[in-house]
Amino acid sequence: MQSTAINMKQLLPNFTDESVIDDSVLLSPQGFREYDTRWWYGFSGSDRVPEINLAGIKAVGAGLAHLLRQRGNDQAIIVGHDLRSYSFEVKTALVKGLVSGGAHVCDIGLALSPMAYYAQFALNIQSVAMVTASHNENGWTGVKMGCERPYTFGPEDMAELKAIVLEQQAVPATGGQYNFVNNIEKLYASALTKGRFFKRRLKIVVVCGNGTAGLFAPQILRRIGCEVVEVDCAPNWSFPKYNPDPEAAPMQKAMTEAVQLFRADMAFGFDGDGDRCGVADHEGNIIYADRIGLLLAQAFSTQHRDAHFIVDVKSSGLFRTDPVLQANNATVDYWKTGHSYIKRRMGETHALAGFEKSGHVFLNQPLGLGYDDGLATAIAVCEMLAAHPDQTLASLNRQLPQSFATPTLNIFCCDQEKYRIISRIQDYFADLVSSGEMFAGQCVSELLTINGVRVTVDDGTWGLIRASSNKPDLVVVAESPVSLERRNAMLHAINHVLARFEAGQLSDFEGTV
Structure with a gap:
């Protein structure tokens, strides 16, 4: 592995500081999410109002460097970026903020999020800042951060960073450095595949939605002996067919069609930054x-x-x-x-x-x-x-027991309201349980409120309402080990609760399988 020191003026040879970083900082407070940041950055031709500009990104970098210094952390930090057309310039602004705060940046270049996490171990560095908006639509940007491997920031860390940035607490520091690190992707691939070459030759469809994973996934799966069919693996930041999101129907459709067309053993679908994997079997079933987790467990x-x-x-x-x-x-x-x-x-x-x-x-x-x-x-x-x-x-x-589960269902709810609504829904269910009332036609056997409300009734049917961590949405999931009818009864009951708190409505879930 090679590490090369680069002068900051070499980082963007075609731009001056003045043309890259605006004097006016644009930075929406709503971009600081529960455990990462997500802002609408925009792109050429978009008429949506941006939530952050490069000066705002630089301020985030300076704030993160200040936070590391304030906590007494080593100043070294891994930085990488996904393939979106603007991710390099976003990363550059972040790096300038980090360096201005005294951080020692080790830039691994174009990468997957898990590649950045791996680099923390390979280079013995505790902190990371990965520029990615994962599976979000083109135009979004964000940063996944952490300062204690393998953990990434949680709500307390994000609240502290948000205060530093918005209250302009960051103080410039000397000693900032920038280094570009070569060959992390090769080390990462070797670490994943070492000792793994399977005698059973599996034919695999790899679906990447033109996201960053397309640059790495096919080659890595070939190294373990798989025959790989590539579908939408060519990098294209505009995501011309669908977002690289294995939970979303368009990517799932691409997986199910391709696995049958090519008569493969299974299909894998990877999200935009490669930290998630969706799976379809040879029959075309998602x-x-x-x-999948239960089978692996x-x-x-x-x-x-x-x-x-x-x-x-x-x-x-x-x-x-x-x-x-x-x-x-x-x-x-x-x-x-x-x-x-x-x-x-x-x-x-x-x-x-x-x-x-x-x-x-x-x-x-x-x-x-x-x-x-x-x-x-x-x-x-x-x-x-x-x-x-x-x-x-x-x-x-x-061979697993049959169950009747929904995919993850989303209902729009603005960021300013979603947590307040969830708090009220939690209170509603606490009162319902304490009074012994039934829900979805049965007695409540368990109420879990560590993250929204997950209510389970006597026959094992359960439903969940929670606030999305990175989008202005409420999230609903339901499952029944008994029947589709019992699952839908749970969804009907959840719909009544949502209506009670004017939180929107689920629709067309009857046929969801």
């Missing part, structure tokens, strides 16, 4: 990520008895009742949705792995380094399937 618990797992509140109730996990003495905790929350909870409880319904999978030692990585997830699924030479992914999935 297997929700929580069911079964495999991991067989290899590592007494394992502990973390799953998010959107995930299947089957984790609680799975006979394989029980036979292997595995334990499962439901926790807050969000990569930062899951990573930290895994560290606190020494969990072997963590799973989110959105497709984030977290592998702790000895399986991984504790962060979410879509490519590591895909390799783990390949390894699981290769260990069952007479099975398909579809047959493994059918």
